[in-house]
Amino acid sequence: xxxxxxxxxxxxAASAGAAEKRLYPSGPPxxxxxxxxxxxxxxxxxxxxxxxxxALPAAGAARVGEYDPVTPGEALTGIVELAGxxxxxxxxxxxxxxxxxxxxxxxxAGPEITLLREVPSDFDALKSALALYNLDKECxxxxxxxxxxxxxxxxxxxxxxxxxxxxNPVAATLAVACGSxxxxxxxxxxxxxxxxYSVFLYAASDSRPQVLALRDEMAPFRP
Amino acid sequence: xxxxxxxxAILVIGDSxxxxxxxxxxxxxxxxxxxxxxxxxxxxxxxxxxxxVYKSTVSCGRAERHGKAAPQIDRQPRAPxxxxxxxxxxxxxxxxxxxxxxxxxxxxxxxxxxxWIYGEVRxxxxxxxxxxxxxxxxxxxxxxxxxxxxxxFERVKQMSDFLSRSVAPxxxxxxxxxxxxxxxPTIDGQHLTASGYRAWGKDxxxxxxxxxxxxxxxx
Numbered sequence: 493x494x495x496x497x498x499x500x501x502x503x504x505a506a507s508a509g510a511a512e513k514r515l516y517p518s519g520p521p522x523x524x525x526x527x528x529x530x531x532x533x534x535x536x537x538x539x540x541x542x543x544x545x546x547a548l549p550a551a552g553a554a555r556v557g558e559y560d561p562v563t564p565g566e567a568l569t570g571i572v573e574l575a576g577x578x579x580x581x582x583x584x585x586x587x588x589x590x591x592x593x594x595x596x597x598x599x600x601a602g603p604e605i606t607l608l609r610e611v612p613s614d615f616d617a618l619k620s621a622l623a624l625y626n627l628d629k630e631c632x633x634x635x636x637x638x639x640x641x642x643x644x645x646x647x648x649x650x651x652x653x654x655x656x657x658x659x660n661p662v663a664a665t666l667a668v669a670c671g672s673x674x675x676x677x678x679x680x681x682x683x684x685x686x687x688x689y690s691v692f693l694y695a696a697s698d699s700r701p702q703v704l705a706l707r708d709e710m711a712p713f714r715p
Numbered sequence: 716x717x718x719x720x721x722x723x724a725i726l727v728i729g730d731s732x733x734x735x736x737x738x739x740x741x742x743x744x745x746x747x748x749x750x751x752x753x754x755x756x757x758x759x760x761x762x763x764x765x766x767x768v769y770k771s772t773v774s775c776g777r778a779e780r781h782g783k784a785a786p787q788i789d790r791q792p793r794a795p796x797x798x799x800x801x802x803x804x805x806x807x808x809x810x811x812x813x814x815x816x817x818x819x820x821x822x823x824x825x826x827x828x829x830x831w832i833y834g835e836v837r838x839x840x841x842x843x844x845x846x847x848x849x850x851x852x853x854x855x856x857x858x859x860x861x862x863x864x865x866x867x868f869e870r871v872k873q874m875s876d877f878l879s880r881s882v883a884p885x886x887x888x889x890x891x892x893x894x895x896x897x898x899x900p901t902i903d904g905q906h907l908t909a910s911g912y913r914a915w916g917k918d919x920x921x922x923x924x925x926x927x928x929x930x931x932x933x934x
Contacts, residue, residue, distance in 0.1 A: 523826055524828060561831070587826040587828070588826055588828065588830050612830065615830070616881075617837070617881050713831060
């Protein structure tokens with residue numbers, strides 16, 4: 493699958509059938525960093541850079557884009573739009589850094605932007621890499637647990653933080669728990685060796701905890 | 716001569732270590748043929764793993780060799796690259812050997828580009844796996860320090876260790892186990908002398924023999 497960012501709608505000036513465009517230039521082969529966007533709001537959002545526009549729906553796995561290679565050390569700027577309200581985006585990535593731009597908010601309040609930053613070192617083709625992103629400000633310490641609740645896979649993830657762990661590639665039944673509340677099931681399916689997975693905990697518009705789980709996709713670096 | 720590799724149709728692909736006469740396209744290829752394998756070898760200078768997945772252009776030479784024929788070396792500055800899909804379709808291998816490491820290690824770069832390397836390696840190993848082919852990945856040799864390639868023993872070790880964790884389901888051959896750091900002389904810090912390529916080719920073939928004997932490579 494071509495890079496999700498490259499699936500972005502072209503700018504209004506672009507004619508139909510124009511080549512797919514990326515929000516930001518691909519990084520150099522050495523020292524590359526990776527950037528993706530996740531729409532966790534109840535509304536569709538758009539992200540505009542000087543080069544292109546990316547639309548993320550409000551439902552389904554397409555809410556989270558692929559990690560796109562970008563140039564580290566360069567300020568990447570853009571505009572995030574939700575229900576006609578906008579917020580500026582500026583982020584500079586370090587070499588090897590992975591940044592998820594999580595977009596929350598509502599039609600009334602407009603977009604909220606949270607940057608989730610990490611420099612992962614857990615690449616392993618025999619294991620599955622699991623990450624828990626806590627974007628629920630009401631949850632002080634999110635946990636990823638086996639569905640029976642007895643085994644903690646990842647624990648103590650504070651709001652706007654990430655927990656990460658390598659696990660055996662199995663079809664595990666998982667849930668996200670917070671305090672004494674009812675765990676929210678995670679639909680991840682069978683994990684594959686060498687693949688990386690993200691579990692997002694966020695609050696729905698009525699403040700109920702919600703979970704979105706998916707396999708990470710990395711767009712290839714190509715000049 | 717033994718016939719330990721008889722029954723194997725081996726496709727060897729690699730970087731610049733495969734693109735000059737007397738490099739691995741001669742020494743490793745000859746060793747495998749001598750042990751009974753059917754062998755096709757291809758080299759694309761300066762290529763990363765992903766260049767064998769996504770169509771690329773080769774700027775510093777490419778080479779191919781089939782069976783007992785001589786290597787065909789093409790030094791045109793903008794030669795079209797081969798993809799692994801094309802080569803598998805053309806050669807029908809039952810084993811793919813990948814020799815790529817030095818081009819991706821980020822020699823001279825402060826930060827080891829592990830995320831990018833992992834993505835490149837996965838792109839190729841998953842493509843090979845999609846053909847349901849067994850594969851072996853050969854890591855880089857020590858080379859020499861202090862050259863314009865900025866190769867260091869520390870980074871070679873880091874790269875080799877990282878590849879060993881990244882190439883599954885391919886098996887991994889750790890070339891740093893074949894010599895001591897700096898033991899094999901080079902012409903430029905990265906490319907070995909003829910005697911070095913003879914030793915490296917022989918050692919890789921011996922490692923493949925071992926994997927066959929252990930039943931980890933099936934004929």
